[in-house]
Amino acid sequence: MRFAAMILVLILAISMSRFATADNANVQITVVDQSGAPLPCRIHLHDKDGKPQRAGDLPFFRDHFVCPGEVRMQLPVGDYRVEIERGPEYEQYADSFTVAESAVKELSVCLKRIANLAAEGWYSGDLHVHRAIEDIPLLMRAEDLNVAPVITWWNNRNVWSARERPKNPLTQIDGNRYYHVMAGEDEREGGALMYFNRKQHLPITGSTREYPSPMTFVNQAHEEGDVWIDIEKPFWWDVPVWLASGQFDSVGLANNHMCRSRMYESEAWGRPRNEDRLPAPRGNGFWTQEIYYHILNCGLRVPPSAGSASGVLPNPLGYNRVYVYCGDDFNYDTWWQGLKAGRSFVTNGPLLLAKANGQLPGHVFASTDEQPVEIDMEVSLISRDPIAAIEIIRNGKIERTVPIAGKSQAINLGKITFGQSGWFLVRAITDLEHTFRFASTAPYYVEVGSDKRFLSRSSANFFLDWAVERIARVPLKLNDSEKLEDVLAHHQRAKKFWQQVAAEANAD
Incomplete structure (x- = not known):
């Protein structure tokens, strides 16, 4: 009787295996560049219920896998959604497809470099x-x-x-x-x-x-x-x-x-x-x-x-x-x-290349004779997502907002003038609502006269207040007096540093 039961279990297992195989189909995804060469890329592949699909031993994480340009896999029959990307310098491919029983699904994609x-x-x-x-x-x-x-x-x-x-x-x-x-x-x-x-x-x-x-x-x-x-x-x-x-x-x-x-x-x-x-x-x-x-x-x-x-x-x-x-x-x-x-x-989407008077970000514009410094800003923007405007940030505030039409263009942002030392950068924030997708240049710096750095009293006090708050928090998770003294010494030094910056401030 036990032998017969074992045979029945084996038959059922084999039948289920055949049933599962019958409900699967082969899928081949090929991704190439504009020359036709295989293009390594990232693939987000989800079934109709939103479940991400793996591809054998290819590196997988959360909702995507990467491949060297070609992947063969077996998928259950049904409907799928696919997104294929390769960083921000390529266009995104997105589509839906159906895997049919006993058929080979071939998907060939050419990703265009932008x-x-x-x-x-x-x-x-x-x-x-x-x-x-x-x-x-x-x-x-x-x-x-x-x-x-x-x-x-x-x-x-x-x-x-x-x-x-x-x-x-x-x-x-x-x-x-x-x-x-x-x-x-x-x-x-x-x-x-x-x-x-x-x-x-x-x-x-x-x-x-x-x-x-x-x-x-x-x-x-x-x-x-x-x-x-x-x-x-x-x-x-x-x-x-x-x-x-x-x-x-x-x-x-x-x-x-x-x-x-x-x-x-x-x-x-x-x-x-x-x-x-x-x-x-x-x-x-x-x-x-x-x-x-x-x-x-x-x-x-x-x-x-x-x-x-x-x-x-x-x-x-x-x-x-x-x-x-x-x-x-x-x-x-x-x-x-x-x-x-x-x-x-820095970016998580848009590509933002800027030049100020022909110089790259990080440049220091110096005027030793205290004459104002005039800056002419030009940028090149490429984005897969819509962006309403490009902004110039000057000393922490929006100096200028320049509306743009379309996702990609070269544009002159106009001129800005510095009569005293300061800094500026350019940023572009996409219109997406679900995440903060943006690009920002590193800062440019301007030195006018003897005060070569812009020192804001309110910004120094911002960090001073923060340091004081932190000092009050440390004992909440550290009650060993000797260890507490050692840790708080660093915070007390920081407090003095921010007090000094506030005292030396040359701007509000």
Whole structure:
């Protein structure tokens, strides 16, 4: 009897297997460029219920997979929606199709390139990458990304505890793509810091929410040699401390709160915005920009950066990216040098190339004889999404709004005049309502006379008030008196720094 039951179960299993196979069909997707060559790309493929589909062993995350230009897969019969992309320099393909029983579905797509920024000397990077090391080459090709520092160590995990650390953490592929596998992230109560270009990890594993201070590891990193430290988002609670230390290289203006399909609408455990003034879903994006402008208003020349957190949050690699101008001299080192100089723009969609009096972002216009400086602004904009206007931001405020028609064009924004020192940049925000999709140049700087930096009293007090709030919060999660004293020392130094900036202010 038991034998007969086993036979029946086996027959049922075989029958179900045949039934499942009968309800599947072969699907082949081929993607090429305009020359007909296979084009690595990202594919979002959903069934009629919105369930994302995988493609064998190809790298998959959340709602998409990447392929080298061709993929063969089996799908259940039914209706599907597909979107195919390759970073912001290619048009998007979107369509629906039906998979029929006992038929081969072939989908051939040619993605048209709408920009070739590398040919113009601009190279892209994503500074927040949590993807598997072995997937990085295909991911970079599929997103047409040039620089990717891969995070392999952070507070609760270190990849190198289970595998041998490479002698050379930097790998070059295709001649114009680089990935570095020794990036790290220290993410705790005060926020997140990103460490790049180190040869080994920092001993952050086991740190508590408040102790030791993130500044302990910042100081260690600088003592041990070359390092690039990025403030991952400008609204993290410890930002006033980090800025006051002067040991940071960039700040995340296009960060992972901004996603392809949505916004993270709150500031998580960062300093909250006024939601009545800056309502969801896009309020966090405007708050991020406001804080960055306060940083610049305090005379701190910190370039903006971009990161997607693909592998943790629902973004593809390179969704948030920073383009750096290297001209004909692109390599890993010159890219970081260009970022340091601010020859860059950040984006999660639009491509915004700007020149002021023929100069790239990051340029310092100097007038030693105190004569006014006149700036003539020209931009080139390419966008797949509608944009109503381009804005010039001057000393933290909208100086000029220039309406535009269409998605792509070259335009002269007119002239602006500086009678005293200051800064300006150009931004373009799309009309999308579900996410904050934008582009922003890095700042330009203007020096007129002896006061070479614009120092706003209100911006300094903005960070001073923030520092005082943070000092009151630290004891809530740290009650060991000795440890508390050690951590608060950094915050007290920051408080004094912002008091001094406010005292030296030369503008309201």
